[in-house]
Amino acid sequence: MTRSGPADMLAELGERVAHTGSGPILVHCDVMRALGLLQERASAQQILDGHLACLKRLANARVTYLPTFNYDYANSGQYDIARSASQVGSLTEHIRRLSAWRSAVPIFSVCGPEKAPVREAIPDQVQELDPFGAESIFQHLYDAGAAVLFYGARFASFTGIHFIERHAGGPLYRYDKLFRGHVAFPDGRVGQTIVNYHVRPLGQRVEYDFDRLWTLLESDGLGWTYSAPLVDIRCLDFRAAVDRLGQEMQQDPFALLTESNRCFWRLEADRLGRRVQQTDYEPGPNPLVTHA
Numbered sequence: 001m002t003r004s005g006p007a008d009m010l011a012e013l014g015e016r017v018a019h020t021g022s023g024p025i026l027v028h029c030d031v032m033r034a035l036g037l038l039q040e041r042a043s044a045q046q047i048l049d050g051h052l053a054c055l056k057r058l059a060n061a062r063v064t065y066l067p068t069f070n071y072d073y074a075n076s077g078q079y080d081i082a083r084s085a086s087q088v089g090s091l092t093e094h095i096r097r098l099s100a101w102r103s104a105v106p107i108f109s110v111c112g113p114e115k116a117p118v119r120e121a122i123p124d125q126v127q128e129l130d131p132f133g134a135e136s137i138f139q140h141l142y143d144a145g146a147a148v149l150f151y152g153a154r155f156a157s158f159t160g161i162h163f164i165e166r167h168a169g170g171p172l173y174r175y176d177k178l179f180r181g182h183v184a185f186p187d188g189r190v191g192q193t194i195v196n197y198h199v200r201p202l203g204q205r206v207e208y209d210f211d212r213l214w215t216l217l218e219s220d221g222l223g224w225t226y227s228a229p230l231v232d233i234r235c236l237d238f239r240a241a242v243d244r245l246g247q248e249m250q251q252d253p254f255a256l257l258t259e260s261n262r263c264f265w266r267l268e269a270d271r272l273g274r275r276v277q278q279t280d281y282e283p284g285p286n287p288l289v290t291h292a
Helices: 006-018 044-059 090-098 137-144 160-167 210-219 238-251 259-272
Strands: 025-029 064-067 078-080 110-112 126-129 147-151 175-184 190-199 223-228 231-237
Touching: 006 044, 006 223, 006 231, 025 044, 044 064, 044 090, 044 147, 064 090, 090 110, 137 160, 137 238, 147 238, 160 190, 160 238, 210 223, 210 238, 231 238
Parallel strands: 025 064, 025 147, 078 175, 126 190
Antiparallel strands: 064 110, 147 231, 175 190, 223 231
């Protein structure tokens, strides 16, 4: 590798990101595995500001969204757009506080400088939201030809895999579970929501073969990797990746899973003769989950 300094690495990475997809960028972050891109690291605040500057350089004026996932809604039924902290890293929480917009979708929210055309909760109506459905941020990214940038994050953080499953018709090894709750808006309004979340069967494991899937995407020219000391960056063309892995699922509905996990879920599918359901793994009827 001929370039080793932070400025040179950023220049090369910026060129490669610019040629991946054509629309917005979704960024998954792990700041400790991207420290080599920073010029200075004297304080925690300086590190966060430095990473933010790096992301702006890599995006080069493309609209950028970051996950600000908060999983508390599944237990509490409450999501506050302005106050529910991001639970997926210090940089996402830092950027959440600076962003002009955050989506109203509980659990799988994103933030960014511009409001994406995704479905929002409406006060005084019960709004059913699917974080990976046809009106989700992931559908918007797919339609817009987005890139997904793994800024130090491992490919195993790729939440878009759930959109691929939904896009392919719904995974046989997960079931839809509905969670009723409320979304608090920054202006004081409160919207009633039902989140349709395809969950892992209770007591069972769903294991994705992320290493094999990344190798497949990279070998097909749909993604790339950049590695240097304290730098591990990956990027993929989201629409192309969804289509490619969707083809794999069409040939084998368990194609995203590890070999041993595929064997287990094939046996379960043969036993049930259908997609798994909530009542197969959780006792009692199939109620809408409610919260006090």
